[in-house]
Amino acid sequence: MVRRHEIQVLRRAGHSLVETAKLVGVSRSTVQRVEAEAAISSFDTEAERDQRGSVARQRPSRFAASQVSLVENEQVEALVRAMVDHFAAWGGVPLVSVFDRPKTIALKWTKDGVVTEWNATFAGVALDLDVGVELCWPYSPEQKGAVENLVGWVKGSFFKQRRFVDEADLHQQLTEWHDDVNTKRPSRATRVIPAVRLSDERPRLRPLRVAPADLALRIPLTVGPTGYVVHDTHPYSMPPEALGLPCTLWLYRDRVKIVAGRHVAEHDRKFVRHEGSTLPAHRAQQVAAVSGKRAKRYMKREHLIGLGDDALAYLTELVHRRPKVWIRDVDELHDLLEVHGDVAMRLAFARGLAERAFGHEYIAHYLANPIGAIRAPQELLS
DSSP states (O other), X not given: OHXXXXXXXXXXXXXXXXXXXXXXXXXXXXXXXXXXSOOOOOOOOHHHHTTOOOOOOOOOOOOOOOOOOOOSOOSXXXXXXXXXXXXXXXXSBOSEEEEOOOTTTEEEEOTTSOEEEEOHHHHHHHHHHTOEEEEOOTTOHHHHHHHHHHHXXXXXXXXXXXXXXXXXXXXXXXXXXXXXXXXXXXXXXXXXXXXXXXXXXXXXXXXXXXXGGGOOEEEEEEOOTTSEEEETTEEEEOOGGGTTOEEEEEEXXXXXXXXXTTEEEEEEOOOSXXXXXXXXXXXXXXXXXXXXXHHHHHHHHHHHHTTOHHHHHXXXXXXXXXXXXXXXXXXXXXXXXXXXXXXXXXXXXXXXXXXXXXXXXXXXXXXXSOTTOSSOGGGGOO
């Protein structure tokens, strides 16, 4: 599928039938056949995995503008988000992007370098952006050397030449370095200041089809038996009617959208490990979906405990101090949670622990008079 996509990209970019066939390494009849097919808009089916061929080894125009991003890890999400950020900074998408051959891009290939299995997340983003992909071929020192030379140049001209006080200083110096190498010094390869060369090349770039803030990674998952979809240790709630359904999680920078048939839910994205998100509407639906007083009480207690360690400690103490009325307290606390939300309840539980005041009436008082929370709000968001 990636080869078909590449043929379509080259033809849309204006390459002739003969040029496209030569660059991709296929016959002219194959190019004509692919050109007659519908444009590729999705990626990765089991039936098409065996049909994928090698990525064409094209030579894109090189304007030598430098763009370096600092990322938290080397996972595929960090890679594709940095890639789309760079395209936005340049003002468009090049015909081809050149990469090394990490597992975040290619998973399997033959001895002669033909990719047989791509990283589905990366390939899906490449199709969304309509960008061709060129990989360095194994055992090719000329190609590997070009990539390693670029990495070595960044290390030698920036990281090894400077000292950083903290992360903020690192980002500030990186911004200054970008300005210096792109707008002041001529490139040794082209003898032209990169910003000048980029302005000449920009008309050849294609429009960015997806803005960085709108880029979503599509991840296939399943709604679990408890009504949650778990991604990277983070549970996100879904309606009880969606239990057991296959779903797609759309992972944005700051939010997630989950689609399971006709059921759709949007959550703020969570980043602290094991932190989850339960929408108030789902909380009420989950309680209503279970039968029996004991099951409903258990569900309410689980919703409260899910607010964090302070909530667990408060409810544990509440049960021991008020053994005859704690069931009523749980019902009342759950009602308060429905009205005031997660953050306010976390603050109230923390304040109740600090003041050793246990009972739903105290929590209601704290919620009505939220002055004097004992911790900074950011410490209670997880």
